[in-house]
Amino acid sequence: MAHILSLLLLTLVMLSSGCMTSTRVADSREPEIQVTSAGEILFEERTIPLAEIPSLFKDRQITRDQTIFILVPSEPSERDTRVMKSIVATLKRAGYGRTVFTTHRKAISNLKGENTKVPH
Numbered sequence: 001m002a003h004i005l006s007l008l009l010l011t012l013v014m015l016s017s018g019c020m021t022s023t024r025v026a027d028s029r030e031p032e033i034q035v036t037s038a039g040e041i042l043f044e045e046r047t048i049p050l051a052e053i054p055s056l057f058k059d060r061q062i063t064r065d066q067t068i069f070i071l072v073p074s075e076p077s078e079r080d081t082r083v084m085k086s087i088v089a090t091l092k093r094a095g096y097g098r099t100v101f102t103t104h105r106k107a108i109s110n111l112k113g114e115n116t117k118v119p120h
Helices: 002-016 050-059 081-093
Strands: 033-035 041-043 068-071 098-102 107-111
Touching (some): 041 050, 050 081, 081 098
Antiparallel strands (some): 033 041, 098 107
8 A cells, every 4th residue: 555655646746747948938028129030120110220229128117137028030041140149239238138039939048148958
């Protein structure tokens, strides 16, 4: 009887534990910025220059400790990585260290220089 109880307890522990390789973003919401397949940067559905992003965030009271969500095209071939890197660099210089690139399917995190692989 003790073996059956131990086996059931072990099974319960194994079923309740899972793979912990990804991090959930607790404050997920609508993206603040969108990057189009043409490389345009949209903020509140209007095209803006890269240099204006920090001042617009300050005007909208987006705090520096807040995670910034950036919507990019779902297809990797449609993403302009130079624009994406420029946005991250501009935001980091302005003190916004938590950026997350998101598509309609998944999010890729870039948190203060962490170099982590994202499972597909």
